[in-house]
Amino acid sequence: MFELSPDIRARAEKIKLLILDVDGVLTDGRIFIRDDGEEIKSFHTLDGHGLKMLQASGVRTAVITGRDAPSVGVRVRQLGISFYYKGIHDKRAAYADLREKAGVAEQECAFVGDDVVDLPVMVRCGLPVAVPDAHWFALRHAAYVTRHRGGAGAVREVCDLIMQAQGNLESALNGYIE
Structure with missing residues (x-):
């Protein structure tokens, strides 16, 4: 369980949509490119299961990414992520479209x-989060910085944090030991 500041708890209690870069x-953050141009990416299973648990608690999930790698589309489908914006150069416009489609307010x-390309969303959303090795300017605009690095459990940490603030984490975890 997390020691949440009153500010982070209040922000996280309101979350209905988690959006990820x-x-x-x-x-x-590393991109492996095969000789034929295919991109290879590595995803962490802790993040995947955290997203599944968060979705089961009623919070929807989305991805907004600047790249268009087929492997990401596969992972998005595997995880049941509701909204997928790929090859996006204007994350502000994608965020506005996403909020309209999802029917959610910024908070x-x-x-x-x-990174700085994420700031158009970070400065507008209710709970802006950065990973610890983010660009310093993105870190400056984060309300919460994860303890775990990107690709190494950071997303799971955020899922757990939101579920804890909303009162769903303990019962979800206890379901595994009953």
């Missing part, structure tokens, strides 16, 4: 990012 958040959105 991919490179540096769902992955460690009901959390976003996890790692």
Whole structure:
């Protein structure tokens, strides 16, 4: 369980939609490119299961990414992520479209990012989160910085944090030992 500040708890209690960047958040930020141009990415299973648990608690999930790698589309489908924006260069416009489609207010959105291209969403959402190795300017605008790095459990940490603030984490975890 987390020691949540009153501010983070209040922000996280309102979250109805968790939005994620991919490179540096769902992955460690490295991109492996095969000779044929295919991109290879590595995803952490802790993050995947955290997203499934968060979805089961009633919070929807989304991805907004600047790249368009087929492997990300596969992972998005595997995880049942509701909204997928790929090849996005204007994250502000994608965020506005996403909020309209999802029917959520800005304070009901959390976003996890790692670079300055994520700031148009981070500065507008209710719970802006950065991974610890994010660009310093993105870190400056985060309300919460994860203990875990991108691709190494950062997303799971955010899922657990939201569920804890909303009173769902303990019962979800206890379901595994009953």
